[in-house]
Amino acid sequence: MTRALMIQGTGSNVGKSMLVAGLCRAALRRGLTVAPFKPQNMSNNAAVTADRGEIGRAQALQARACGLAPVTDMNPVLLKPETDIGAQVIVQGRRLTTVKARDYAKLKPQLLGHVLDSFGRLKAAHDLVLVEGAGSPAEVNLRSGDIANMGFARAADVPVILAGDIDRGGVIAQIVGTKAVLDPEDARQIAGFLINRFRGDPSLFDDGYRMIEAQTGWRGFGVCPWFPDAWRLPAEDALDIRTDRRAEGLHIVCLRLSRIANFDDLDPLAQEPGVRLTMLGPGEALPGDTDVVILPGSKSTRGDLAFLRAQGWDVDLAAHVRRGGHVLGICGGYQMLGRVISDPDGVEGAPGEDPGLGLLDIATVMSADKRLTEVQGTHCATGLPFDGYEIHMGRSEGADRARPFATVDDQPEGAVSADGRVAGSYLHGMFTDDAFRGAWLAGFGVASDVSYGAGIETVLDGLADHLDAHLDVDGLLAAAC
Structure with missing residues (x-):
């Protein structure tokens, strides 16, 4: 049977996309056919698919990590902000409507069926589906009708790994606090946690790591140091594009x-x-x-x-x-x-x-x-x-x-x-x-000898090596069901 695992985060931009991309490449190198999936994404950085639809650019990168061409089922709901209060709603690659933020909550329940259909097609075609959440499950005020995090995980019965970003500070509160505000049934969907973006000696966090395990009862899957080559992969946010401060060029x-x-x-x-x-x-x-x-x-x-x-x-x-x-x-x-x-x-x-x-x-x-x-x-x-x-x-x-x-x-x-x-x-x-x-x-x-595509492949391989070196990747893949 096809298995699936979902990476959720304690907040936005904690590295979920990068973690899923690295796990996709690690699973591929273990001989598995693997596909990425994000039920709902919000981004104006879209990729055009072979079936003439559009999905989030991060899912296109994850597809590349899997050795696949991107298809619309990998990101069935894409929100493209047009104003501060409204967004275009793309469903399975095609524009459905434009809605204001307060009206989107009424639309979400109608979209769950499309999300589950896309997920089902990916499961039928692959050994493993690696799912990326959006935002944070701790946003419990948005839990009703949710299709991006726990609403999807429970509807599809997919185990969840919660990722915290230690570079932001307060990672113990990020993870323990998430457990505290979650509905008990949602909390039971979480199979464990991991710490992302650690700078320095990870052993310095041993006491904090054990504290999180004791406070949540969740299994820890490791502490992942900062991946220095992340900037070389396509950016999902324009703020992540590196500005060069050199005086020449x-x-x-x-x-x-x-x-x-x-x-x-x-x-x-x-x-x-x-x-x-x-x-x-x-x-x-x-x-x-x-x-x-x-x-x-x-x-x-x-x-x-x-x-x-x-x-x-x-x-x-x-x-x-x-x-x-x-x-x-x-x-x-x-x-x-x-x-x-x-x-x-x-x-x-x-x-x-x-x-x-x-x-x-x-x-x-x-x-x-x-x-x-x-x-x-x-x-x-x-x-x-x-x-x-x-x-x-x-x-x-x-x-x-x-x-x-x-x-x-x-x-x-x-x-x-x-x-x-x-x-x-x-x-x-x-x-x-x-x-x-x-x-x-x-x-x-300007002379150029850069091979851009080959460079991306090298970084994806390096990312998989990085995760294998610092996380219990075999344990994470075994947690999929």
């Missing part, structure tokens, strides 16, 4: 928009030794030594265009271009570069029209149809092919489309300004292609 600056989406485009650039990558935060001015500005994707193009202007970045960008600097807009960033963005049907908010940055002669009209597909493009400037994906709403047309950024199926894609210094494209993922990335960087005088 091609200076690429990415504007960290409030609804930044699909920023995995930046991960390969962050690993280039000849590149200095800066994630520019709110209130920060564009550095004067910037060579290239990247306007990334956005879940709310018009909203983030207003956010960009509120930071004064529109003025900075105009000055950057006048000085001879380069700009690349990707997806929503491409739309912002144009003359106007129209949303007559209110796809992303209130119906209306906003002037763009005017750096490309294009106009964009938003529509409810979302394009979700993997593509192979050919870069017009270098003639090099590359694999990428599209995940966007809206269509852009205008005079600068006569100079496309790329071609897809022999059709023009994207646009380039007459002087060649401003470019835009709907294609994500282009920089994961080593040959294309190397040629693009060579245009700025």
Whole structure:
């Protein structure tokens, strides 16, 4: 029979995604067919699947750790925040609706059936399913109708391992406090705990470890030290992308928009030794030594265009271009570069029209149809092919489309300004292609010999080694049922 195990955390960002990825690779190396699963995720960093749906980027990485192509069943419910109080609801890879946070609780019970269907299909196809929770089971105010943590674990009868993050401090209270507030039936679903992100000598925590065991009655599965190469894996949060503080290298600056989406485009650039990558935060001015500005994707193009202007970045960008600097807009960033963005049907908010940055002669009209597909493009400037994906709403047309950024199926894609210094494209993922990335960087005088895909595989293997060295991985896998 297929077995399953769920990793839940004492809070958000305690390392659940990384733990599941490492356990997936460790199980694969033990000869098991294994698949990742996250019932509900909240992220604007999505991956396009082979079945033309979308899932959280973390589950795509976990699928890679399993040696699998990502499919929509691995993350059946994906919430993509569009505002501070509302999110788009993606169910089994397709947009269902957009709801306000307070209304989502009413929708959750309708989604459990979809979650269990997806989980059942994965169980039928694999020896082991490793499940990642969301947030924390200690958020007992959200327990009614829960599909992300204990609600799912009990409905699917999956044992739970609770992970605490000692780097945040207070890990004893994190775990013991979770036990204290849980419903007794929920607490019985927990098979044990582990400590994550320890810095220094783990033996110094021996007394605390024994205290947690005594206070909870749960079995401990080990203390996992900080994994120093974690930054080399695709980031789930834009705040996790490493900003390079070196004084040398091609200076690429990415504007960290409030609804930044699909920023995995930046991960390969962050690993280039000849590149200095800066994630520019709110209130920060564009550095004067910037060579290239990247306007990334956005879940709310018009909203983030207003956010960009509120930071004064529109003025900075105009000055950057006048000085001879380069700009690349990707997806929503491409739309912002144009003359106007129209949303007559209110796809992303209130119906209306906003002037763009005017750096490309294009106009964009938003529509409810979302394009979700993997593509192979050919870069017009270098003639090099590359694999990428599209995940966007809206269509852009205008005079600068006569100079496309790329071609897809022999059709023009994207646009380039007459002087060649401003470019835009709907294609994500282009920089994961080593040959294309190397040629693009060579245009700025930067040599590249980085193999990005091979690097990810090396880090995933190293992560599995790390978990095997410090956790009772065999015990964890044996706890699955």
